[in-house]
Amino acid sequence: MIRDGKQHAWLSLPVDTLPAWAALNSVSFDGIKIGPLPGKEEHGCTVIAKRHLKGGEEPPLMTIPRELILSLERVHEHAKSDSDFRSVLDSLDGFGRTARGAILTFLLMQSFTACPSAPRKKGISSPFTEYLKYLPMEMLPTFWAPAECDLLTGTTLAPALTAKLNSLNREFEQLREATSSLPWCAEQWWDEVDGILEFDDWLQVDAFYRSRALEYPGVGDCMVPCIDMANHSSGTGTAAIYEVDDQGNAVLLLRDGKTVEENGEITITYGDKKGACEMLFSYGFIEDEMESARELFLDLSIPGDDPLGRAKAAVANCAPGFKIVESGDGVSWDGAYIWLICVNEEDGLSFQIQQTVEGNRELIATWKDEPVHSFEDFRSILEQDPLWDVYHLRAVSVLQERIASQLQDLYGSDDQVDAAQHGDGTNIRERAWHLAKRLRFLESELLEKAYSYYEDEKLQLMQSETVLRYLSGADAEQDEDFS
Numbered sequence: 001m002i003r004d005g006k007q008h009a010w011l012s013l014p015v016d017t018l019p020a021w022a023a024l025n026s027v028s029f030d031g032i033k034i035g036p037l038p039g040k041e042e043h044g045c046t047v048i049a050k051r052h053l054k055g056g057e058e059p060p061l062m063t064i065p066r067e068l069i070l071s072l073e074r075v076h077e078h079a080k081s082d083s084d085f086r087s088v089l090d091s092l093d094g095f096g097r098t099a100r101g102a103i104l105t106f107l108l109m110q111s112f113t114a115c116p117s118a119p120r121k122k123g124i125s126s127p128f129t130e131y132l133k134y135l136p137m138e139m140l141p142t143f144w145a146p147a148e149c150d151l152l153t154g155t156t157l158a159p160a161l162t163a164k165l166n167s168l169n170r171e172f173e174q175l176r177e178a179t180s181s182l183p184w185c186a187e188q189w190w191d192e193v194d195g196i197l198e199f200d201d202w203l204q205v206d207a208f209y210r211s212r213a214l215e216y217p218g219v220g221d222c223m224v225p226c227i228d229m230a231n232h233s234s235g236t237g238t239a240a241i242y243e244v245d246d247q248g249n250a251v252l253l254l255r256d257g258k259t260v261e262e263n264g265e266i267t268i269t270y271g272d273k274k275g276a277c278e279m280l281f282s283y284g285f286i287e288d289e290m291e292s293a294r295e296l297f298l299d300l301s302i303p304g305d306d307p308l309g310r311a312k313a314a315v316a317n318c319a320p321g322f323k324i325v326e327s328g329d330g331v332s333w334d335g336a337y338i339w340l341i342c343v344n345e346e347d348g349l350s351f352q353i354q355q356t357v358e359g360n361r362e363l364i365a366t367w368k369d370e371p372v373h374s375f376e377d378f379r380s381i382l383e384q385d386p387l388w389d390v391y392h393l394r395a396v397s398v399l400q401e402r403i404a405s406q407l408q409d410l411y412g413s414d415d416q417v418d419a420a421q422h423g424d425g426t427n428i429r430e431r432a433w434h435l436a437k438r439l440r441f442l443e444s445e446l447l448e449k450a451y452s453y454y455e456d457e458k459l460q461l462m463q464s465e466t467v468l469r470y471l472s473g474a475d476a477e478q479d480e481d482f483s
Contacts, residue, residue, distance in 0.1 A: 001196050002111050002204040006137050010116050013133040015045050018226075021134075025127045027226055028063045032252075034229050037265055044136055047230045047240075047252075047266040055258035061240060061266065064224055066248035068127060071222035075102040082124040085109045088185065091178040095171070099221045100209065105175070107132065107205040108197075112189075118196065122184055131225045138207040139431070140284045142168065147427040151417050151436035154410030155443055156296045157277045164281070172202040211283050217244050224250045232279075233267035234287060240266050276442045286438050293442035295325040298402050300337055311351040312340045315365045318375050322399065324450050331450040333399060339378045342394040343367075347387070389466040396461060400454045407447050410440060 005011025013021075015035050022029065033050050037043065053061070067074065079086040088096075088105060095101035110132055113123035141149070141161050152158040176197075179185040189197045212228040213221050227242050227250060239258050245251050252268075260266055270279075275295040276286050299321040302309045322335025343349045348368035353361050365372040367381055382391050417436065422428035461467060 002201050026065050032061045049260045049264045051262050053260045055254040056256045058254045060251040062252040064250040071219050072099040072102050075106045084122040104205045138211045140207045148432040153413040227252050230268045232270040234272040238269040292326050293446040297323045331453045336376045338395050389464040390470045393461040396454050396458045403451045
C-alpha cells in the first residue's frame with residue numbers, strides 16, 4: 001500500500017508545498033527552508049539556511065506546536081476522537097501502549113486513511129496524513145535484497161538484521177491476529193484477495209519511525225515534523241540542537257558560536273557515540289567522516305558442555321554478548337553475560353530452587369552461599385574475590401576467542417564480497433555494495449585493534465601472582481587453556 005502510494009503519488013507531495021502545510025498547522029520557520037541542498041539533490045531534502053545565521057543571536061529556526069509532536073501521548077489523544085483507530089489500538093493490548101507500537105500503528109492507519117483505493121474510508125485524517133506524503137522511502141538494510149544482505153556476512157549487522165526482520169514479522173503477525181476480529185480490518189486489510197496490507201507496509205512505517213525518531217526532553221521517543229528533515233553531523237559539525245520550549249513546543253536552535261552561511265546546511269546529531277553498524281542499521285548510511293566503527297556488539301553463548309548451562313541461561317537477566325568500544329588508544333568492553341561463562345560450581349557458583357511468599361517456585365543463583373540478585377552487578381562481586389585475576393583472565397580469553405572467530409568470518413567472506421557483481425543490471429545496488437564494504441573495513445579495523453589490545457592484557461594477567469599460584473596449585477584437577 002505505502003510503496004504504491006509513493007510510486008503513484010497519492011502518498012507523495014513535492015517538498016516545495018511543505019511551507020503551505022507548515023503555515024496551515026502553525027509551524028514557523030525563521031531563516032531556514034527545507035529542500036534539496038544545491039549540488040547534492042540525490043541526497044534528498046534537508047534544512048537549509050536562507051540567510052547568514054549566527055548562533056546566540058538567532059530566534060528558534062523552527063517552532064513546531066506541541067500537538068504536532070508525534071508521541072505516545074499524542075497518538076492516544078488522536079484515538080479519543082477516531083473510533084476506528086481506537087479499536088485497532090485497543091486490540092493490540094500492551095504493544096499499543098508502547099511508543100513504538102502506538103506510533104507505527106498510527107502511521108499505518110494514517111496511510112490507509114489516505115489510500116484512494118480503500119472501498120470504505122476508515123479513520124480520521126490529521127496533519128500527519130499529509131505530512132506522511134513528504135517522507136521519502138528510506139533505504140534501510142531491512143529493504144536490502146538477499147544478494148545485498150549476503151554482503152554483510154561476518155559483520156555485526158548481519159545477525160542484527162536477521163533478528164530485526166524476525167521481530168518485525170512477529171509484530172506484523174501480531175497486528176494481523178489482533179485486528180482480524182474487527183470486521184472492517186478483516187475485509188479491507190486481511191482479505192486473501194482484496195486485502196490491502198502487506199508485510200512491506202510494516203517495514204515502511206518501521207523505517208519512517210526508526211530513521212526519524214528523536215528522544216525529546218520530557219517527551220521521550222517521538223517524531224517531530226520538519227525537524228526530522230535535518231541531516232546528521234557529529235561533533236563540531238552539528239549546527240543545531242532540538243529542545244522543548246516553555247509552552248511544550250518543539251524548537252530547533254542554532255548552537256551558540258555556530259555560524260551557517262546562506263544556502264548552508266543546518267544539521268543535528270542523531271547520536272555522536274553511535275557506531276557504524278547502528279548508523280547503517282537505523283539510518284541507512286555511514287557518516288563520511290567516520291574513521292572508526294566506534295563500537296560493536298558480539299553475541300556469546302554458554303558452552304554446550306557446561307554442567308550449569310541450563311540454569312545459567314534461566315537466570316541470565318542480561319544481553320547474551322558483549323560490546324567493545326574504542327576508547328583512546330585502547331578498547332574497552334562491557335557485558336555481564338561473560339561472567340556467567342567464566343565461573344562454575346567449583347568456583348562457588350550454585351543454584352537452588354526456592355519457594356516465594358506467594359507459593360511459587362523460582363531458581364536462585366548464589367555465589368559462595370550469598371544470593372546473586374542480578375548478574376548485571378556480578379562483576380563487582382567477583383572483583384572482591386581473591387581469585388579475581390583468574391576470573392578476569394578467563395573473561396579476556398573468552399573475549400579474544402570470540403573476536404578471533406568474528407574476524408575469521410569477516411575475512412573468510414571478503415573474496416565473495418569483492419567478486420560480487422554490482423551496479424546497473426545486477427541484484428546489488430552500487431550504494432549497498434559500498435556501504436557494506438565500508439562497514440566491513442571499519443569493523444575489521446576495530447576487531448583487529450581489540451584482538452591485539454586483549455592479547456597484551458592477557459599476557460599481563462598471566463604474570464599475576466594470583467594466576468601463577470592458581471595454575472601451579474597442586475590440587476588443580478586440570479590445566480586451564482588461556483592461549
